[in-house]
Amino acid sequence: MHIIFQDTQYVDVVAGEVLYHKDIEIKDGKIAAIAGAHTLKGAEIIDGRDLLLVPGFVNAHTHLGMSYFRNYADDMDLNTWLTKAIWPLEAHLTRDDIYWASMLSMAEGILSGTTTFCDMYYHMDMVAQAAVAIGMRGLLTRGLTDSDGQGDEKLEEVRMLYINSHGLGDDLVEVAPAPHAIYTCSGDYIKDIIRLTGELDGVLHTHLSESKKEMEDAEALYGTTPIRYMWNLGLDQVRTIAAHCVHMTEEEMDLVDPEKFFPVHNPSSNLKLASGIAPVQKMMDKGLTVALGTDGDSSNNNQNMLEEMHLAGLLAKGVSYDPEALKAEDVLRMATINGAKALGRDFEIGSIEVGKLADISCFNLNSPSFTPRNNLISALCYSAQAEDVKHVLIGGKFVLKDRKLIRVDLDDIREEVERKFQQLIDRKELSDAINGDL
Numbered sequence: 409m410h411i412i413f414q415d416t417q418y419v420d421v422v423a424g425e426v427l428y429h430k431d432i433e434i435k436d437g438k439i440a441a442i443a444g445a446h447t448l449k450g451a452e453i454i455d456g457r458d459l460l461l462v463p464g465f466v467n468a469h470t471h472l473g474m475s476y477f478r479n480y481a482d483d484m485d486l487n488t489w490l491t492k493a494i495w496p497l498e499a500h501l502t503r504d505d506i507y508w509a510s511m512l513s514m515a516e517g518i519l520s521g522t523t524t525f526c527d528m529y530y531h532m533d534m535v536a537q538a539a540v541a542i543g544m545r546g547l548l549t550r551g552l553t554d555s556d557g558q559g560d561e562k563l564e565e566v567r568m569l570y571i572n573s574h575g576l577g578d579d580l581v582e583v584a585p586a587p588h589a590i591y592t593c594s595g596d597y598i599k600d601i602i603r604l605t606g607e608l609d610g611v612l613h614t615h616l617s618e619s620k621k622e623m624e625d626a627e628a629l630y631g632t633t634p635i636r637y638m639w640n641l642g643l644d645q646v647r648t649i650a651a652h653c654v655h656m657t658e659e660e661m662d663l664v665d666p667e668k669f670f671p672v673h674n675p676s677s678n679l680k681l682a683s684g685i686a687p688v689q690k691m692m693d694k695g696l697t698v699a700l701g702t703d704g705d706s707s708n709n710n711q712n713m714l715e716e717m718h719l720a721g722l723l724a725k726g727v728s729y730d731p732e733a734l735k736a737e738d739v740l741r742m743a744t745i746n747g748a749k750a751l752g753r754d755f756e757i758g759s760i761e762v763g764k765l766a767d768i769s770c771f772n773l774n775s776p777s778f779t780p781r782n783n784l785i786s787a788l789c790y791s792a793q794a795e796d797v798k799h800v801l802i803g804g805k806f807v808l809k810d811r812k813l814i815r816v817d818l819d820d821i822r823e824e825v826e827r828k829f830q831q832l833i834d835r836k837e838l839s840d841a842i843n844g845d846l
């Protein structure tokens with residue numbers, strides 16, 4: 409595909425500025441040139457005057473397969489939500505269920521400007537198939553626990569997943585291990601996972617320091633904080649994508665290596681599950697690169713990174729009484745280049761630069777949220793809506809054009825998800841009845 413966005417504007421997220429009247433040429437999946445006005449024969453020419461080109465968002469922590477549980481189990485704290493509502497249902501999920509739920513989450517993501525995700529769930533080979541089908545980029549991490557005595561089998565599953573899916577879809581898909589949390593993995597198992605991470609690509613994804621309960625339990629069981637505990641188990645040896653980090657201490661911010669430890673801010677989920685508010689500005693002041701993520705559809709309850717950006721910006725100001733805390737350009741970096749760094753792919757995604765992959769979201773500047781055309785970076789953080797995302801390209805290919813998904817049919821996905829959810833509930837009720845739980 410050879411595309412030129414003519415006379416357009418784009419965001420340079422690294423400099424934190426908008427550049428105007430540029431022709432952006434996309435060829436062989438990459439950004440081939442950014443220049444002044446010129447024309448090239450044979451290319452698809454798109455009038456870019458009313459578009460703002462933004463690097464596709466990187467949703468650095470999610471559970472795509474959880475979309476069945478949207479608006480199903482709300483107004484609970486993390487522990488009650490997981491143990492009483494979510495885990496009993498997840499036990500009945502099939503491989504097909506995960507394919508369709510993930511597909512729906514990916515569609516939601518693309519429709520709101522996301523091009524890359526970092527997912528943690530089960531049956532990740534099905535998530536890989538969905539990603540390739542819809543054309544989305546992702547780091548697929550199998551969530552690991554050993555409390556059921558099947559920890560070793562799951563490690564083998566990660567090895568097989570890596571062999572079969574890493575690099576799939578012309579490198580759309582990458583694979584990594586994911587210890588779910590310190591309260592679902594034994595210390596020895598975490599050591600095994602860190603060892604496996606070293607054998608693979610050296611990146612690990614986990615939940616860390618999410619709730620007060622996790623902090624109190626770590627203190628009672630191990631006499632330390634969750635991050636210090638993981639550190640003592642060998643976390644310093646790998647690159648870590650650490651979701652939540654709501655209760656990360658200043659001592660831990662000094663302890664971790666900013667080149668290897670990447671906290672992911674999940675403001676909606678942390679508020680909804682009453683976990684708290686992560687000290688994001690403090691982390692950044694300490695030199696950490698903080699990424700942004702939605703978490704799953706049951707704790708958020710959507711996959712819209714624009715909402716996460718908005719919330720991240722407002723929360724930082726509200727908790728600090730400092731209007732300059734986490735400015736719009738900082739928030740935009742969190743949603744793009746910082747996520748790319750966390751995933752280890754900043755050499756190819758996360759910003760609009762010549763030579764990088766063309767993962768680009770095009771916002772419609774003729775929408776109310778961008779009117780009048782004042783500070784466009786502010787608009788992205790404070791007023792933009794998902795409906796403003798007009799086109800999305802991943803690897804130089806349209807996956808959304810004029811707000812229509814190109815490779816999949818959204819109505820088919822919705823219908824399949826409705827049907828599968830009903831079947832899931834039926835299976836759960838039958839099993840409860842057999843076990844005498846009803």
Ligand SMILES: CSC[C@H]1O[C@@H](n2cnc3c(O)ncnc32)[C@H](O)[C@@H]1O
Pocket residue numbers: 471486490494495498528529530550551552553588589615618677703704707
């Ligand atoms: C083992 S696969 C992933 C596992 O994580 C659960 N989950 C979803 N959101 C959260 C969260 O905020 N904290 C901890 N665990 C979470 C999900 O339901 C899966 O069981």
Ligand SMILES: [Zn+2]
Pocket residue numbers: 469470471615651703704
């Ligand atoms: Zn999570």
